[in-house]
Amino acid sequence: MADFKVQRCTDVSRAAELHAFAQNIFGALDIDPPSSVLKETVADFAARFRSDTIFVAQANEGLIASIFCTPQDDALYIGRLAVRPDWRRRGVAGALIEAAKDEARRRGAKRITLGARIALAANVALFRRHGFVVVGKTCHPGFTTPTSYDMELVLA
Template sequence: MTGTRPYDPARDDLAGIVGLIHRAFAQYRGKLEPESGALSESVDSLRRRLEQNRLFLAEDDGRICGAVFATEKGDAVYLDRLAVDPAVRGRGIARRLIEAVEAHARATGAARITLGVRLALQQNIDYFQRWGFVETGRKAHEGFDAPTSMEMEKRL
């Protein structure tokens, strides 16, 4: 059975979480321009993220198999770095992590959840649309003239 919970610095190994993120995003290596920043995450970068972000983890039989960051931004909570270990995909882990962010957002009084997704990843766009997210705009990464990502939100 998979459960979700907040990151616990006394219990959870950041190096293991970095490895999980790298495994989850490895399929995009060489396929995105610019390269996904998730592939350059490190223990230090996660430690810095944790200064202003909540981290939720999914476990399967006591093993961390998914992670997602949640950042409060005005009236919204930004969902970032949704990562599920490729070995356990298709078991509803991403959904449970999104639900954890949604519960956190509701508890903080946020009006919506926002996220960014690469335009090149239509399957990911479709996934978030199935969970109630809608497009709110597009933006270009630094150094690009045309949009590279889609901004999405889900009203609570």
Template sequence: MTAPRRLSPDDPCLLDVLDLIQRSFAFMDGRIDPPSSMHQLTLAALQDQSRGGEIWTIGTPPAACVFLTPRPDCLYLGKLAVDGNHRGTGLARALVELAATRAAALGLPVLRLQARIELTENHAAFARMGFRKTGETAHPGFARPTSVTMERAVPGSRAQN
């Protein structure tokens, strides 16, 4: 598999990323409520993400991707997706480790992500990668938690030195 690659807003691979996310998140349909935001994801949204944050992929066409968004107190990981044929091969872990490297370079002390409350297998996978649950949130209009917030400290971040 190839090394991770950062995509630019005009990268033609963005369409492949959109397809990867839609295929990888399809199993959530009917399982999570509210439905995944991937249903509103467009090429324009991916281009905006790559301008305001970062989109990284592994493989050509992409076998895995992750969105990284710098925030004042953390690097937020979103839309981590791995093609079904490549699950269990370490691609998600490689992208999380890349995120830790990027966070350290940006001086951000924490990686943060959210996983849907129903996706307990994702919670367990992220826990194996060093994340711990730090909270729960509810989407607008929901009285119950719909997402779990998880964080992982970033050793070596300039902010911690």
């Protein structure tokens, strides 16, 4: 069993670390258009400590993954899910998604929502495996065909 811990992160002094982590991971993705995360600044990440619930996965060597949970009306939107490449396929993302589900229930949210790039089929499959279904399609500005699936999980 992989040795990592999922923790809520409320320490805004970690904004620069989380920002650099996300920039590295989303910057490495071969997607068009590039992830909007790449336009975000450290200040944007710091602001998310006020608006979002942030979970991180920590191993002995430090930060290995993160997820940002944003309350939106009756839903909790999850984004910026990122796992360090050498820690993938060990259930780290799954553990963070479970933390987000617990958080959504704790808040009384009715749904968890997310956007998944259609081009990243393995990601879409991962979210399906965790109970999410496609409820819509979105075109990024300047694109004439859909680039992203709107996915959601209705909570019991």
